[in-house]
Amino acid sequence: MEKEESIDFGRLKDIMLQRKKTVGGIVVGCTAIALVAGLVWPKTYESTTTVQTRMTGSQLAGSGAMAAAAALGIGGTTSPTLTYVELMKSNTVLQPIIDELDWPEDDKEFLTPEKFAKKNLTIENTKQTNLIKVTAKGKTPEEAQMISQHVVDNFLDMMTGMNKETQSLLVQFLNDRIEQAKQESDDAAQKFAAYQKEHKIYDPETQAKGLIGQLQAYDDAISKMQVQAESGQAQLDTANAKLNEMRAGSQAYNINDNETVQGIRKQIVAKQVELVGLEQKYTENHPSVIAAQDQLSKLQQSLANEVNAVVSSNATSLNPAQAELLKTQAQAQATVATAQASEAAIKSQRDSKQKELGDLPSGVVDYLELERDAKIKNEVYVNLVKQCEQSRVQQAMDSMDIQIVDPANLPFAETPVWPRPKLMLALGFIFGCMLSCLYALLVCKKMTR
Numbered sequence: 001m002e003k004e005e006s007i008d009f010g011r012l013k014d015i016m017l018q019r020k021k022t023v024g025g026i027v028v029g030c031t032a033i034a035l036v037a038g039l040v041w042p043k044t045y046e047s048t049t050t051v052q053t054r055m056t057g058s059q060l061a062g063s064g065a066m067a068a069a070a071a072l073g074i075g076g077t078t079s080p081t082l083t084y085v086e087l088m089k090s091n092t093v094l095q096p097i098i099d100e101l102d103w104p105e106d107d108k109e110f111l112t113p114e115k116f117a118k119k120n121l122t123i124e125n126t127k128q129t130n131l132i133k134v135t136a137k138g139k140t141p142e143e144a145q146m147i148s149q150h151v152v153d154n155f156l157d158m159m160t161g162m163n164k165e166t167q168s169l170l171v172q173f174l175n176d177r178i179e180q181a182k183q184e185s186d187d188a189a190q191k192f193a194a195y196q197k198e199h200k201i202y203d204p205e206t207q208a209k210g211l212i213g214q215l216q217a218y219d220d221a222i223s224k225m226q227v228q229a230e231s232g233q234a235q236l237d238t239a240n241a242k243l244n245e246m247r248a249g250s251q252a253y254n255i256n257d258n259e260t261v262q263g264i265r266k267q268i269v270a271k272q273v274e275l276v277g278l279e280q281k282y283t284e285n286h287p288s289v290i291a292a293q294d295q296l297s298k299l300q301q302s303l304a305n306e307v308n309a310v311v312s313s314n315a316t317s318l319n320p321a322q323a324e325l326l327k328t329q330a331q332a333q334a335t336v337a338t339a340q341a342s343e344a345a346i347k348s349q350r351d352s353k354q355k356e357l358g359d360l361p362s363g364v365v366d367y368l369e370l371e372r373d374a375k376i377k378n379e380v381y382v383n384l385v386k387q388c389e390q391s392r393v394q395q396a397m398d399s400m401d402i403q404i405v406d407p408a409n410l411p412f413a414e415t416p417v418w419p420r421p422k423l424m425l426a427l428g429f430i431f432g433c434m435l436s437c438l439y440a441l442l443v444c445k446k447m448t449r
Contacts (some may be wrong), residue, residue, distance in 0.1 A: 019440070031432050049404065049406065053131075053402055098111055173237045181380050215354070221279075272345065
């Protein structure tokens, strides 16, 4: 059985008193070293910038933030505020700051943005708020302020550029559709004008107009479906282009083959046809019309939820930015298919209604057909132009989704965050006491042998 060792504190105290010069020298020496270190240690200063985010999750999905996160390989949370926190640590934001630092080249040669962020930056989101605090460390007050401010400035520049790129791509696709729609509208107008001139029909009989006017609800619905299809196709082309840029286009979903999606889509088509019939009889403020519109909105929301669920269940391995783009792609596919199916069903109903016009003179019927076709194509063109303008407005709004609440402060030269001489003096004294006790303990053990 091994002999247990015990410490005789009385003996230890006697040894420390006997060798008080040595013990005192250890305590004083450690304290002095700590004091000198606190005085000569290179100073570090901190500067903080506070910003506020205003973008919601749905806005994020169609903005440059999503494209930036995916392009830079940043995964993680889909929260816009936390996504911004990660983007502020990206190479695009930090590398210009590193290049601007007035440091020796040897210090900057192997300094990567990742290492720089870990050592010199603290970027955090205040819980349950949309505030982000960017705290930067620097060797001088001016350097700390510069780093903190430039992180925010560079991030805003990056976001503005990415938002413009994303919205400009959508505007480009819409412009292509607008040119085509304008050409179709001009052709229809020319045909209508030529028919008027050739047949000298400029004001058909009131009776014929009244009968043809019953088809107006169908015509309005058809133009809406065409606009939805064109707009959805533009969104689909935009999503496809972004997915191709991220090389994520290989994972696509033929959402229209899903049985649940098909079922909801059929309900939407039926409700669209029903709504057109009601609009023939009643005004838009009639309870039956309002109820049908409400049911249609709920069905469209159910379709959107089902599409998101299908994509989410099959895209767990992707980063959130890519998953959101796939959802946008699938939503656009569903929108185009639903609009096309609704247009076909409404046209079928309109064709049935047109059979009632068989007794009208063929010239009057042809006149009104050409007039209606010209109106539909012009309405499609006008609505596409409106959507294009809305996209340009959204481009400007997306660039303002970050606001600086508190600009970077200039720290006082007399109050660095490190070193702290008083704290280091206390730590040096404590360490000296511990070291002197260890010295006395070693002496005690030697004397007992």
